[in-house]
Amino acid sequence: MCGIVGIVGRDSAVEDVLDGLKRLEYRGYDSAGVAAISSNGLERRRAAGKIANLEAELNNQALSGNIALGHTRWATHGAPTTDNAHPHTDMANTWAVVHNGIIENYAELRSQLSNVTFATETDSETIPHVLASNTGTPLQAVQSLQGQLTGAFALGMMCAKTPNTLYATRRGAPLVVGLGDGENYLGSDPMALAPYTNTFIFLEDDDVAVLTAEGVTVYDSQGVEALRPVKTLDVSSVLAGKEGYRHFMLKEIHEQPAVVARLLEQYWDSTSQKSQLPQVSWDWATVPQITLVACGTAYLAALVGKYYIEQLAGIPVQVDVASEFRYRQPPLQKGGVFVAISQSGETADTLAALEYAKEQGQHVITMTNTATSSMARLSDVVLDLTAGPEIAVASTKAFTAMTVSLLLLAADIAQAKGITVNSGLPQALQSLPQVLTQQLSQDRDIQAVAKQIAQADSLFYLGRGLLAPIAQEGALKLKEISYIHAEAYAAGEMKHGPIALLDDEFPVVMLATSSDGLLDKSISNLQEVAARRAPILLIGDTATLDAGNDLCDWQLQVPNTHAMLAPLVTTIPLQLLAYYVALEKGTDVDQPRNLAKSVTVE
Numbered sequence: 032m033c034g035i036v037g038i039v040g041r042d043s044a045v046e047d048v049l050d051g052l053k054r055l056e057y058r059g060y061d062s063a064g065v066a067a068i069s070s071n072g073l074e075r076r077r078a079a080g081k082i083a084n085l086e087a088e089l090n091n092q093a094l095s096g097n098i099a100l101g102h103t104r105w106a107t108h109g110a111p112t113t114d115n116a117h118p119h120t121d122m123a124n125t126w127a128v129v130h131n132g133i134i135e136n137y138a139e140l141r142s143q144l145s146n147v148t149f150a151t152e153t154d155s156e157t158i159p160h161v162l163a164s165n166t167g168t169p170l171q172a173v174q175s176l177q178g179q180l181t182g183a184f185a186l187g188m189m190c191a192k193t194p195n196t197l198y199a200t201r202r203g204a205p206l207v208v209g210l211g212d213g214e215n216y217l218g219s220d221p222m223a224l225a226p227y228t229n230t231f232i233f234l235e236d237d238d239v240a241v242l243t244a245e246g247v248t249v250y251d252s253q254g255v256e257a258l259r260p261v262k263t264l265d266v267s268s269v270l271a272g273k274e275g276y277r278h279f280m281l282k283e284i285h286e287q288p289a290v291v292a293r294l295l296e297q298y299w300d301s302t303s304q305k306s307q308l309p310q311v312s313w314d315w316a317t318v319p320q321i322t323l324v325a326c327g328t329a330y331l332a333a334l335v336g337k338y339y340i341e342q343l344a345g346i347p348v349q350v351d352v353a354s355e356f357r358y359r360q361p362p363l364q365k366g367g368v369f370v371a372i373s374q375s376g377e378t379a380d381t382l383a384a385l386e387y388a389k390e391q392g393q394h395v396i397t398m399t400n401t402a403t404s405s406m407a408r409l410s411d412v413v414l415d416l417t418a419g420p421e422i423a424v425a426s427t428k429a430f431t432a433m434t435v436s437l438l439l440l441a442a443d444i445a446q447a448k449g450i451t452v453n454s455g456l457p458q459a460l461q462s463l464p465q466v467l468t469q470q471l472s473q474d475r476d477i478q479a480v481a482k483q484i485a486q487a488d489s490l491f492y493l494g495r496g497l498l499a500p501i502a503q504e505g506a507l508k509l510k511e512i513s514y515i516h517a518e519a520y521a522a523g524e525m526k527h528g529p530i531a532l533l534d535d536e537f538p539v540v541m542l543a544t545s546s547d548g549l550l551d552k553s554i555s556n557l558q559e560v561a562a563r564r565a566p567i568l569l570i571g572d573t574a575t576l577d578a579g580n581d582l583c584d585w586q587l588q589v590p591n592t593h594a595m596l597a598p599l600v601t602t603i604p605l606q607l608l609a610y611y612v613a614l615e616k617g618t619d620v621d622q623p624r625n626l627a628k629s630v631t632v633e
């Protein structure tokens with residue numbers, strides 16, 4: 032997703048804005064730019080491709096000033112070219128604007144600006160021209176935008192008429208103000224500003240912020256000065272970097288035992304063996320239905336959560352991808368609970384689905400790794416995943432945190448309804464961090480298999496029951512970082528069509544465990560696959576590998592564990608498999624092509 036960084040009051044503003052943009056690279060982008068105001072007036076430099084290209088441009092044509100505004104662009108309207116890169120300016124070069132989001136009425140606005148010669152076809156370029164056409168002071172021109180723009184936007188702006196001032200406003204896309212001493216900052220998220228400050232103001236929709244070196248003033252949507260809370264965040268982990276790992280993704284895979292331990296510390300009382308989630312204002316015994324909505328990997332965690340909640344707590348659960356749910360607008364049962372699951376807490380479709388659920392009177396829980404996010408601020412209850420910043424675009428530790436948090440939620444609901452959580456699960460849960468640690472020490476086998484899998488053009492991932500969503504997650508991981516095509520199916524579905532594709536060049540990854548009572552069915556599926564000579568990678572516990580030994584070409588063993596924890600222990604080899612295949616393919620593991628970490632546009 033696009034990234035915004037602004038600094039006012041610092042002589043090295045241009046250089047530091049670029050450093051801030053580099054900390055947002057994980058969000059995904061395809062061009063970058065920076066503007067500054069100095070004795071030469073308002074100037075900008077832009078470049079297609081990586082930030083290194085922008086740095087080269089700045090080496091050719093230096094830019095200076097104690098106020099700067101930068102942007103990394105993830106193309107929505109218009110190709111990823113230098114001309115389409117932000118900041119955009121008006122014809123008189125009075126305004127420079129950086130934008131994250133989509134202006135839905137940009138065509139109408141362009142038609143109203145008949146005297147303007149547009150340099151691009153982008154929606155974002157409309158904004159500086161609208162500002163230049165607005166009357167009044169620069170602040171009044173910005174405040175008028177609220178009534179002129181429709182769509183989602185986070186905007187950083189500066190005006191040559193007020194050379195020591197940054198302006199900011201947002202609607203539906205994240206934007207945060209950082210507070211310094213004699214300098215102040217603007218960013219798409221706190222991560223970009225971590226080296227400069229740990230105190231932040233999170234703007235509300237339609238707020239307008241005015242930043243100078245001396246201070247920050249926030250006006251609400253009515254133009255009235257508003258005192259927004261100042262939050263202090265722990266930004267140390269953001270500054271930690273890769274800590275010796277080759278990629279953030281590998282570091283985050285290896286952080287998972289600690290993430291699970293932290294979740295248990297936060298949400299599980301090991302003495303009473305009971306969950307201790309934040310209190311809710313409703314009685315779970317009266318809840319007729321739970322709705323889980325998310326996107327991508329978070330949606331696949333929700334599919335696991337459905338099993339957990341229905342099996343442990345006995346409440347019907349519907350699961351949907353947010354981009355469908357928000358337009359399907361299904362009737363929701365009165366007294367129902369809606370759970371938004373989102374690592375970033377800013378995914379546009381999930382946010383819109385949450386807003387629909389609120390309009391329908393649902394109780395709303397947000398499960399997120401960003402407790403200061405838009406979704407969190409709109410929810411009755413927030414379950415913080417406490418996984419620490421996830422930098423790699425491909426989600427790993429956040430997925431595990433979501434899955435464990437959904438299990439703890441299911442246990443909490445069961446507890447509230449007086450249902451005893453089935454025996455063995457609490458003990459298995461408490462030993463999960465150690466089990467995952469032991470697993471992560473054995474990735475040599477996975478590297479060997481990865482060299483084989485990397486030769487494939489397409490693969491199937493198969494699983495049953497709780498492992499069917501994990502098969503989907505494994506296929507998604509492989510696709511998004513190695514660019515190899517992979518599809519996942521509930522194993523029982525093979526016979527209903529997909530099996531037509533199998534031959535000796537079409538590998539199949541099968542997940543199975545002996546603890547869910549479905550092993551014999553999975554072995555039958557394996558026999559069907561082997562009969563078509565497809566190479567097979569079997570991932571399972573010892574009993575599974577014994578049962579399938581004669582059918583598979585490669586095996587990866589996972590620990591014997593409680594059936595409910597099989598998703599957690601089978602995810603680990605799938606994450607590492609995708610990682611090592613991507614290394615074989617030489618792709619950009621942490622920032623795969625075309626992907627963004629937080630999809631804040633629909």
Ligand code: AGP
Pocket residue numbers: 326327328329372373374375376377378381424425426427511627628629630
């Ligand atoms: C997962 O590897 C992807 N990065 C992507 O599917 C992601 O899970 C999805 O975009 C949802 O993001 P969110 O959890 O921040 O809402």
